[in-house]
Amino acid sequence: MKVPYYPGCTLSTKAKGYDRSGRAVAAALGMELVELPDWQCCGATFPLATDNSMALIAPTRVLYQAEQAGEQVAALCAICYHVLKRTQTALERDPAMRDRINWFTEQEYRGRVRVVHLLELLRDGLGWEELSRRVVRPLTGLRAAPYYGCLLLRPYDEIGLDNPEAPTILHDLLRALGAEPVDFPYSTECCGSYLTVKDPTVSETLSRDIVASARKHGAQVLVTACPLCQFNLDWPQRETEFGRTGDEIPVVYFTQLMAVALGLPEEDWGAEGMYTDPRPLLRQWAGGGDA
Amino acid sequence: MRAVLSLSKLRSQFVRDVEEISGEDLLACNQCGKCSAGCPVAAAMDMLPSQVIRMAQLGMTEVLQSRTIWICASCLTCVTRCPKGVDLPRLMEALREISLRAGASEIDLNRLPPDLVRELPQLAIVGGFRKYIK
Numbered sequence: 292m293k294v295p296y297y298p299g300c301t302l303s304t305k306a307k308g309y310d311r312s313g314r315a316v317a318a319a320l321g322m323e324l325v326e327l328p329d330w331q332c333c334g335a336t337f338p339l340a341t342d343n344s345m346a347l348i349a350p351t352r353v354l355y356q357a358e359q360a361g362e363q364v365a366a367l368c369a370i371c372y373h374v375l376k377r378t379q380t381a382l383e384r385d386p387a388m389r390d391r392i393n394w395f396t397e398q399e400y401r402g403r404v405r406v407v408h409l410l411e412l413l414r415d416g417l418g419w420e421e422l423s424r425r426v427v428r429p430l431t432g433l434r435a436a437p438y439y440g441c442l443l444l445r446p447y448d449e450i451g452l453d454n455p456e457a458p459t460i461l462h463d464l465l466r467a468l469g470a471e472p473v474d475f476p477y478s479t480e481c482c483g484s485y486l487t488v489k490d491p492t493v494s495e496t497l498s499r500d501i502v503a504s505a506r507k508h509g510a511q512v513l514v515t516a517c518p519l520c521q522f523n524l525d526w527p528q529r530e531t532e533f534g535r536t537g538d539e540i541p542v543v544y545f546t547q548l549m550a551v552a553l554g555l556p557e558e559d560w561g562a563e564g565m566y567t568d569p570r571p572l573l574r575q576w577a578g579g580g581d582a
Numbered sequence: 583m584r585a586v587l588s589l590s591k592l593r594s595q596f597v598r599d600v601e602e603i604s605g606e607d608l609l610a611c612n613q614c615g616k617c618s619a620g621c622p623v624a625a626a627m628d629m630l631p632s633q634v635i636r637m638a639q640l641g642m643t644e645v646l647q648s649r650t651i652w653i654c655a656s657c658l659t660c661v662t663r664c665p666k667g668v669d670l671p672r673l674m675e676a677l678r679e680i681s682l683r684a685g686a687s688e689i690d691l692n693r694l695p696p697d698l699v700r701e702l703p704q705l706a707i708v709g710g711f712r713k714y715i716k
Contacts, residue, residue, distance in 0.1 A: 299705070300704040300705060300708065301703045301704045301705045304703075304704050305701075305702075305703045305704060306703060332704075332708060334708065334709075334712065335704075335705040335706075335708040335709035335712065336708075336709045336712045336713055338675075339604070339656065339669075339671055339672045339674075339675035339676075340603045340604070340672075340675050340676060340679050341602075341603060341604065341605035341672075342602065342603055343679075346712070368705070370705050370709070371705075441655075441657040441658055441659070442657075442658075445657070445658035445659070445661065445662055446658050446661050446662065446669075447662065455662045456662060456663075479659075480622045480657075480659075481622045481623065481655050481657030481659065483623070483655055484655040484656065484657065484709070485655065485706055485709045485710040485713055485714075486623075486653070486655050486710075487698075487702065487706055487710070488689065488694070488702065488706050488707060488709075488710030488711070488714070489652070489688055489689050489710055489714050490626070490652075490653065491695070491698060493623060493626045493653065494655075496625075496626070497622060497623065518703050518705065519703055519705055519706055519709075522701075522702070522703045522706065526701065
């Protein structure tokens with residue numbers, strides 16, 4: 292099955308490992324993520340000001356490009372997913388706005404494309420049982436803390452992926468891979484998002500609390516679907532002139548754990564270049580490399 | 583803090599601007615405080631989110647001086663929990679927009695730490711600049 296795919300700016304640059312592992316696991320499960328032939332940045336923020344239609348132009352262009360490619364478009368980046376899904380919903384509820392943007396872009400976006408996250412395709416298309424049957428290297432005993440963050444889930448009436456207060460989609464995925472999901476109270480707390488540009492100390496404080504809580508609850512690894520969460524949680528754990536504390540825990544994308552469990556070669560994990568190297572941990576489950 | 587309330591303030595252009603930009607009804611908020619109780623960044627704020635709404639309700643333009651409107655990360659936790667369905671991040675955005683449109687800029691590009699800029703994911707830069715600079 293071919294699925295039109297929107298990588299977005301960060302997965303093409305700083306978060307290549309997410310893109311690499313995402314494409315690899317989808318392919319291993321019989322889904323080919325086909326990158327849109329021509330795409331641009333979604334704008335990275337959904338405009339909250341109702342009189343700002345300009346910020347809807349970039350995501351609408353992406354939706355138009357996606358509509359030429361098929362009935363749905365898959366994203367991996369939680370923020371791209373958030374922006375595209377909310378734009379899709381907003382233009383569905385406000386046809387006059389859609390006409391206005393179409394008039395400006397001179398492209399006829401008809402509002403028929405469906406924005407999906409890879410997690411949704413796994414849950415609703417493949418199913419967790421089928422996924423667990425495909426696992427060749429079960430992550431038995433791996434204590435993984437699912438970190439959902441904000442924009443993947445909220446606001447519920449526009450995104451509708453999972454319960455915004457008590458989500459289970461990453462938990463279910465981890466169970467299907469054989470890992471043990473670790474519940475911790477910061478699972479849906481904010482990492483500080485774009486504050487990392489303006490007030491890095493605020494976002495670092497939030498991130499340190501999240502990581503500390505996950506560790507306290509026994510997690511060996513944090514699992515996310517968002518490149519900004521990944522950065523915000525991992526960056527404060529980087530090696531500085533003072534060395535490392537020894538308390539670091541790697542922050543990985545769910546696709547990277549999937550790649551290990553599905554027995555894919557290490558280059559498909561896309562796990563190089565992270566501040567806290569997850570590979571020594573992941574190799575314990577990858578076996579002797581014969582898979 | 584001493585505050586002077588008046589009918590003209592309650593029905594001022596400022597109140598109308600906030601409501602128009604946000605698309606929200608300020609008086610829908612009955613000050614239960616649930617947004618402040620659950621806000622993950624409240625500790626870094628100089629004023630609680632519910633207090634920001636209260637000042638906006640009363641037409642107190644001093645609220646634009648608050649750091650809170652710039653600390654709100656639009657994580658949407660409060661929207662999920664508000665019993666009155668108030669979209670507080672939209673109100674925060676309206677207050678930021680009013681400041682930005684009047685010439686405010688919250689990021690000094692010359693003071694961004696170079697080691698951070700080298701490492702920041704693209705979407706943080708794009709999103710941050712869109713949110714905090716006009």
